[in-house]
Amino acid sequence: MLNRQGRPTTPGEAAPSDHKTFTGNKALSQIEPLIFETGRLETTGVDYEAPKSFTSRLGGFERKSEIGLPGLSEPEAMRHYVRLSQKNYGIDTGLFPLGSCTMKHNPRVNEKIARMPGFSDVHPLQPVSTVQGALEVMHTLSHWLLELTGMDAVALSPKAGAHGELCGMMAIKAAIAAKGEAATRNVVLVPDSAHGTNPATAALIHFVVKPVPVREDGTVDPAVVASLAGPDTAAIMLTNPNTCGLFEKDVVAIADAIHAAGGYFYADGANFNAIVGKARPGDLGVDAMHINLHKTFSTPHGGGGPGAGPVVLSELLAPFAPVPFVRHTDDGMQLVESVDEAANHGAHAFGRMTAFHGQMGMYVRALSYMLSHGADGLRQASEDAVLNANYVRACLADLMSLPYGNRPCMHEVLFDDAWLKDTGVTTLDFAKAMIDEGYHPMTVYFPLVVHGAMLIEPTESESRASLDLFIATLRDLAMAVKRGETERFTGAPYHAPVRRMDETRAARSPVLKYTPPQPILQAAE
Amino acid sequence: MRYLPLTPDDRAGMLAKIGVDHIDALFADIPSDRLLKHLPTLPLHKGEIEVERVMGRMASRNVSASSVPFFVGAGAYKHHVPATVDHLIQRSEFLTSYTPYQPEIAQGTLQYLFEFQTQVAALTGMDVANASMYDGSTGCGEAVLMAHRITKRNKAVLSGGLHPHYADVVHTLSQMAEAECVTLAPDVSGREDILSQIDGTVSCVVVQTPDFFGNLRDLRAIADKCHANGALLIAVFTEVMSLGLITPPGEMGADIVVGEGQSIGNALNFGGPYVGLFATKSQYVRQMPGRLCGETVDADGTRGFVLTLSTREQHIRRDKATSNICTNSGLCTLAFTIHMSLLGQTGLKRVAEINHANAVMLADELDTIKGVSVLNQSFFNEFAVRLPGNASHSVEQLAARHIMAGVPVSRLLPDAGLDDVLLVANTEVNSDDDRKAFVEALKEIL
Numbered sequence A: 001m002l003n004r005q006g007r008p009t010t011p012g013e014a015a016p017s018d019h020k021t022f023t024g025n026k027a028l029s030q031i032e033p034l035i036f037e038t039g040r041l042e043t044t045g046v047d048y049e050a051p052k053s054f055t056s057r058l059g060g061f062e063r064k065s066e067i068g069l070p071g072l073s074e075p076e077a078m079r080h081y082v083r084l085s086q087k088n089y090g091i092d093t094g095l096f097p098l099g100s101c102t103m104k105h106n107p108r109v110n111e112k113i114a115r116m117p118g119f120s121d122v123h124p125l126q127p128v129s130t131v132q133g134a135l136e137v138m139h140t141l142s143h144w145l146l147e148l149t150g151m152d153a154v155a156l157s158p159k160a161g162a163h164g165e166l167c168g169m170m171a172i173k174a175a176i177a178a179k180g181e182a183a184t185r186n187v188v189l190v191p192d193s194a195h196g197t198n199p200a201t202a203a204l205i206h207f208v209v210k211p212v213p214v215r216e217d218g219t220v221d222p223a224v225v226a227s228l229a230g231p232d233t234a235a236i237m238l239t240n241p242n243t244c245g246l247f248e249k250d251v252v253a254i255a256d257a258i259h260a261a262g263g264y265f266y267a268d269g270a271n272f273n274a275i276v277g278k279a280r281p282g283d284l285g286v287d288a289m290h291i292n293l294h295k296t297f298s299t300p301h302g303g304g305g306p307g308a309g310p311v312v313l314s315e316l317l318a319p320f321a322p323v324p325f326v327r328h329t330d331d332g333m334q335l336v337e338s339v340d341e342a343a344n345h346g347a348h349a350f351g352r353m354t355a356f357h358g359q360m361g362m363y364v365r366a367l368s369y370m371l372s373h374g375a376d377g378l379r380q381a382s383e384d385a386v387l388n389a390n391y392v393r394a395c396l397a398d399l400m401s402l403p404y405g406n407r408p409c410m411h412e413v414l415f416d417d418a419w420l421k422d423t424g425v426t427t428l429d430f431a432k433a434m435i436d437e438g439y440h441p442m443t444v445y446f447p448l449v450v451h452g453a454m455l456i457e458p459t460e461s462e463s464r465a466s467l468d469l470f471i472a473t474l475r476d477l478a479m480a481v482k483r484g485e486t487e488r489f490t491g492a493p494y495h496a497p498v499r500r501m502d503e504t505r506a507a508r509s510p511v512l513k514y515t516p517p518q519p520i521l522q523a524a525e
Numbered sequence B: 001m002r003y004l005p006l007t008p009d010d011r012a013g014m015l016a017k018i019g020v021d022h023i024d025a026l027f028a029d030i031p032s033d034r035l036l037k038h039l040p041t042l043p044l045h046k047g048e049i050e051v052e053r054v055m056g057r058m059a060s061r062n063v064s065a066s067s068v069p070f071f072v073g074a075g076a077y078k079h080h081v082p083a084t085v086d087h088l089i090q091r092s093e094f095l096t097s098y099t100p101y102q103p104e105i106a107q108g109t110l111q112y113l114f115e116f117q118t119q120v121a122a123l124t125g126m127d128v129a130n131a132s133m134y135d136g137s138t139g140c141g142e143a144v145l146m147a148h149r150i151t152k153r154n155k156a157v158l159s160g161g162l163h164p165h166y167a168d169v170v171h172t173l174s175q176m177a178e179a180e181c182v183t184l185a186p187d188v189s190g191r192e193d194i195l196s197q198i199d200g201t202v203s204c205v206v207v208q209t210p211d212f213f214g215n216l217r218d219l220r221a222i223a224d225k226c227h228a229n230g231a232l233l234i235a236v237f238t239e240v241m242s243l244g245l246i247t248p249p250g251e252m253g254a255d256i257v258v259g260e261g262q263s264i265g266n267a268l269n270f271g272g273p274y275v276g277l278f279a280t281k282s283q284y285v286r287q288m289p290g291r292l293c294g295e296t297v298d299a300d301g302t303r304g305f306v307l308t309l310s311t312r313e314q315h316i317r318r319d320k321a322t323s324n325i326c327t328n329s330g331l332c333t334l335a336f337t338i339h340m341s342l343l344g345q346t347g348l349k350r351v352a353e354i355n356h357a358n359a360v361m362l363a364d365e366l367d368t369i370k371g372v373s374v375l376n377q378s379f380f381n382e383f384a385v386r387l388p389g390n391a392s393h394s395v396e397q398l399a400a401r402h403i404m405a406g407v408p409v410s411r412l413l414p415d416a417g418l419d420d421v422l423l424v425a426n427t428e429v430n431s432d433d434d435r436k437a438f439v440e441a442l443k444e445i446l
């Protein structure tokens, strides 16, 4: 068919789709060099007037070597980074069921609010009288967190979940020292299902990690905890809901066992998003718990941060919270910034986690998220997250294997690779084939307690239609495995911007930065 | 609720498919006496208009840096960030992605991390850099622990010119990790004797340049003495823009360089999120904390990037990991990289010169005020001045006149006897008029 200009409007004979192009580009999928290969040392994309003449006060420390970093004009920079962005998968691209990571929708009004000059353009060391609104945000956020968790105090400053773990465990260590038990209480119980940050955190501050085996049903047995706990026990670090997507049904008995031994209960709150408005850690015997604002309260993950990991504390641990913290007084909001000043208020702050006051940009987003949802919306979000995960479970249970049986899960559902046995397809292959279907894979090979783990967390952001297509896709893939179509998996991905990456090669002789090609030496005369 | 796509019908249908008749059946593992019977006592959901109103009201109670002549620094700096940066970092594919665990659909993130690592290595004069820490202060703490692992010793010596919050972070971490940490007395002149502290028991010496008071510090003799004693030199900076103009720590013998990258690409944000820069020599790379991005090829031989050397990390090594860090400063590194790619070395050098020139002009003018004296021999864009009276008091008075004068040293070092010392930073954002307004106002209040 031709239109009136004579332009063909229907495709003619179709060429094969693996047609090679001159550029190597595939339409919207563009090959993009490194900036060091396209930029020029003398180029800059930012215009400044030359400074007026002045006498240097650099004291002889002028940089004499060339930095060696090229610049780009603004249009070049724009295009470079837009093209890079197009090689990425985000929540806005599609369903992102990365278990434990909670890839839920990131409302854009939160971005807008975080960019209000009154929040983004405020310095942490301005006079306190000029930042009353910022302190009010911190105070209000604290109130919401305490109300939702039923705890006594909150330390806002930790910068991510793992930093929050460190903060909570430091508070525990300080409390133990205050009781004069520092020399004897140094063992931390960590279930085998725990995230790697838990044992790493405990070890970082010289606790001895004692693993706790997980029982048949994927949860921790209080009797085992009781048998492992003793006068040397500092704490247990228990994730609840746990990384198998199950609520630790004996949590109260576990808390009792640890408390009976004189230890503390640290809860990894990475999965708090399943139970907001349904249960409060404060009612479950928890002494400290971090909350990943970037998970439960939807501050964007940004390709690996920034996050924020406030820690809620029980009455026993509250006095040890680090500086800084906000006090609401008759004279307005005050900031307590030093350990000595904290002591004036009767606190035994264990120290400081970070310069300044923590992740303000994330506090603003999280609080906006909370205000938008309200108590009712937060509870509904948890219920929908749990509902969606269970729906996925119910619709896949006949094809994929559930290590702990076909029973209700929380906000994520864990499959293992028993169903892949002898098919020639691994969990990784299956994940890569999902990429070709337009999905981000689930979390794979975590938790370590099941073989070839596949942890699916759909989140409450998915509609039923979206879940139905996802389920249909996984069913199709699972049938293909069973039919022996291994190539669809072992060679995947076929349609991503790049094919499967060679990770072994990257680690064998690491290339961690760009090095300009050496000029070819002239042959000796 | 606008963020929740499920309809009541969907929910009912899905419950039926699951085979339960009430949502609480899915929460049956929660002990029934702990299952909340009522909503938390918090407000109910709100529309965007109302949320913006509530949050906007709080925002309006803060004085923003751009609205006044602004001279506050001490570890966080007000700089101009090109509009392109914020536009690009808000692209969905960057903003709403995760740590690049699936490299085939995260080449965007991985390639910018590779560019970031290259830029940080070049700026600091080091061999390798990681993909970021939370901020400069936590990076500093991690650097000390890394030095302990390498030297198998556990005593750190901190310069009195190290940012007091950084020193506090290192102290807290050291105390908790049962390591020793000695801090020299704060020293406005930058002439402390750190050499005499270095012996065969010391694991590392931590020196900041420009230091907390703005002085540029010579690291060479310290590096030499460290190395002669089997210790490492950790160089710290809180103003990365200085590296456009001054000798990088890597050229003065530093073994690990850590610092705050906020100045490039990132807003003040009342203290966070920021981006910690962390660089070292090649031989120490396997002791580094944090993520590393490396080059490799795909199954077709096409160049690409992946996270690498992860056997250092918590998800593989658990309690033997070099650090517990997981989420880092992803999007802030992107902002850094885009801004740095726009600047290039030419733009960075230029803007650093403007910073220095502005600071020199301000220092010269303040020095002429009776009773006011600049205490630095050398500085980049920030310096210390002695006022005739209490600096906090002057800062409050000037704030009342809509001028943010700087940071009173006593706010961070209440017991140092430096109540009359003010840290003043002048960057490219202040105009000549801003500078003059500050000088005139200070004259008036003194």
Ligand SMILES: Cc1ncc(COP(=O)(O)O)c(C=O)c1O
Residues within 6 Å of the ligand: A100, A101, A160, A161, A162, A163, A195, A197, A239, A243, A268, A270, A271, A292, A307, A309, B325, B326, B327
């Ligand atoms: C169960 C669990 N604990 C802890 C963490 C660490 O949190 P972050 O990455 O914020 O440091 C994570 C996040 O990946 C997690 O899933």
